[in-house]
Amino acid sequence: MRRNKLTALLLAGTMAASVLSGCGAKENAKQPDGANTSGQTETGHAEEDKVVDLEVWNGNNGFLEVKKDGPLYNYYKDLFGVGIIQPYVEWNGGTTYQEQLNLKIAAGETPDIFLPINGMEADLAKNGALLDLTDLLPEKAPHLWETVPEEAWDVIRSYDPNGEGRIYMIPNVIDYPLMGGIIRQDWLDQLGLSMPETQEEFVEVLRAFETQDPNGNGQADEIPTGGRQEARWMDHLFSMYGIAMWEGYPQWDIYDGELQYAGVTQNMRDALQFIRDLYQEGLIDQETLLNDKAGWDGKINSNRVGIYYHWAQASYEYANTLYNSTGVKAEWAVMPPISAPGYEGFYTEKKIKGLQWVVKNTDDQEKIDACMKLLDAYGNQDLWQSFFLGVEGEHCEMVDGKLKKLPDDKKNMENLVLQPGQDICTVDSITELLNSVKTADTEWAIDQSIKNVKSMPDYGKGIAGDGMPNSVYDGYPDIMNRTLYVEYASKIITGEYPIEKFDEFVEKWYASGGEAVTKAAREWYEKTQK
Numbered sequence: 001m002r003r004n005k006l007t008a009l010l011l012a013g014t015m016a017a018s019v020l021s022g023c024g025a026k027e028n029a030k031q032p033d034g035a036n037t038s039g040q041t042e043t044g045h046a047e048e049d050k051v052v053d054l055e056v057w058n059g060n061n062g063f064l065e066v067k068k069d070g071p072l073y074n075y076y077k078d079l080f081g082v083g084i085i086q087p088y089v090e091w092n093g094g095t096t097y098q099e100q101l102n103l104k105i106a107a108g109e110t111p112d113i114f115l116p117i118n119g120m121e122a123d124l125a126k127n128g129a130l131l132d133l134t135d136l137l138p139e140k141a142p143h144l145w146e147t148v149p150e151e152a153w154d155v156i157r158s159y160d161p162n163g164e165g166r167i168y169m170i171p172n173v174i175d176y177p178l179m180g181g182i183i184r185q186d187w188l189d190q191l192g193l194s195m196p197e198t199q200e201e202f203v204e205v206l207r208a209f210e211t212q213d214p215n216g217n218g219q220a221d222e223i224p225t226g227g228r229q230e231a232r233w234m235d236h237l238f239s240m241y242g243i244a245m246w247e248g249y250p251q252w253d254i255y256d257g258e259l260q261y262a263g264v265t266q267n268m269r270d271a272l273q274f275i276r277d278l279y280q281e282g283l284i285d286q287e288t289l290l291n292d293k294a295g296w297d298g299k300i301n302s303n304r305v306g307i308y309y310h311w312a313q314a315s316y317e318y319a320n321t322l323y324n325s326t327g328v329k330a331e332w333a334v335m336p337p338i339s340a341p342g343y344e345g346f347y348t349e350k351k352i353k354g355l356q357w358v359v360k361n362t363d364d365q366e367k368i369d370a371c372m373k374l375l376d377a378y379g380n381q382d383l384w385q386s387f388f389l390g391v392e393g394e395h396c397e398m399v400d401g402k403l404k405k406l407p408d409d410k411k412n413m414e415n416l417v418l419q420p421g422q423d424i425c426t427v428d429s430i431t432e433l434l435n436s437v438k439t440a441d442t443e444w445a446i447d448q449s450i451k452n453v454k455s456m457p458d459y460g461k462g463i464a465g466d467g468m469p470n471s472v473y474d475g476y477p478d479i480m481n482r483t484l485y486v487e488y489a490s491k492i493i494t495g496e497y498p499i500e501k502f503d504e505f506v507e508k509w510y511a512s513g514g515e516a517v518t519k520a521a522r523e524w525y526e527k528t529q530k
Helices: 002-021 071-080 092-106 120-126 136-140 142-147 150-157 185-190 199-211 235-241 266-281 293-300 312-326 365-379 381-389 427-437 443-458 483-494 501-528
Strands: 052-057 082-085 169-174 179-184 223-225 252-255 258-261 305-311 332-335 347-349 352-359 396-399 402-405 460-462
Touching: 052 092, 052 365, 071 082, 071 365, 071 381, 082 365, 092 120, 092 293, 120 352, 136 142, 136 365, 142 365, 150 169, 150 352, 179 185, 179 235, 179 312, 179 347, 199 223, 199 266, 199 305, 235 266, 235 305, 235 347, 258 501, 266 483, 266 501, 293 305, 293 312, 305 312, 312 332, 312 427, 312 443, 332 443, 352 365, 365 381, 381 402, 381 427, 402 427, 427 443, 443 460, 483 501
Parallel strands: 052 082, 223 305, 347 460
Antiparallel strands: 169 352, 179 305, 179 332, 252 258, 396 402
């Protein structure tokens, strides 16, 4: 029932956005879909009113910073009456972003609105550094308040580290399984192989990718599969063992009839043994545990990798980049989850993918009002297509009377700060956005992503720990950051530790705070999920 209500609410929002986009875009970039011409913005901003600037931080993978009075600054200002400034901060898998954000906060220069990372929001809220949005959202950001489902707000209330049920965070809500194993379908076809359905068939595919030169360059340079540092972005290998995993972070789910941390289960022990065997045979990139995002993406996009793990909707980006760098039109397809003997495999589905925004606490009423204008616009589905398309002539162009997204050009494009259609979304809304990106040159790649996204609902499973707040880890940051898990998992995979060391890890995990964290997690589950 909970799932049906969430789906219905999100689909209703998608339909509204779809109806709007079907009406066609305005010809002037300063009057995008959802804007009016009465001298007042959708959120009630009169043109003569003072424009308040906000510094907003979130991910940037190489695009230009957003400067005051620049094209994107003016676009946002005209769209909803607030100026947005964003310095360039490299994302780098979140590592560099977190380092720079921590320095900014420590210097007393906290951005006005920012994407929190790795649980920092709990301490910030506890210390009074975040604005309490509980009463402000319904009054001053009604579009966002109504767009995010009520049950999502209920989960966010449980994130209040003070235990008062206040709202300090804006969630990222996704109504379909986001990620899975992505395989080179063209390599399978070239080698006369079927999509693997069993673990044994999967291993045979890896062996064929390694030895039969599917990229056709006459060199033994293929990498069957792999991942990144800290045993991340290789969830397709863990998922075979029924492990709830999210981008390399073990999650909480029901094991042996009770809520447990997946990292300390028998499932995990068996998965690590399997991955270790693959590593020893050379079927996993031998630099997996050294790869950063750029290094792993570089291998994928150089036509060498057979299977990677990522967002299904992003497969077109990998296909386009690989084509631009090698001239090869790779066909990326979602690999259905595989079940290891004795287990039921699945890709982890989380309705609340994470957090998207928090707001710096301030007594400056002008700043507060500007932040709420931004959040209201962010939740206004009439503006989602405009946010996605960006500035005409920079991010999009007019084609046959419609604005169409331009291919990414990081040297000349500012970072699109607000992308609500990708942060509060369904299969239909993502399909609509992907179709708006499509051009004659990119249609072959975009259609892959659309097909892949549409296949994902069949492959996911919701987990009991969906929406669990980071506050369950209070006092135990090493457990939240997987410090002990990463050490043991990495050394077991590479063979430095025997598999028997896993039992030592479990004992240390419980002794170093795992018992307390498990108690807190189960209390949260009993209170909010049953």
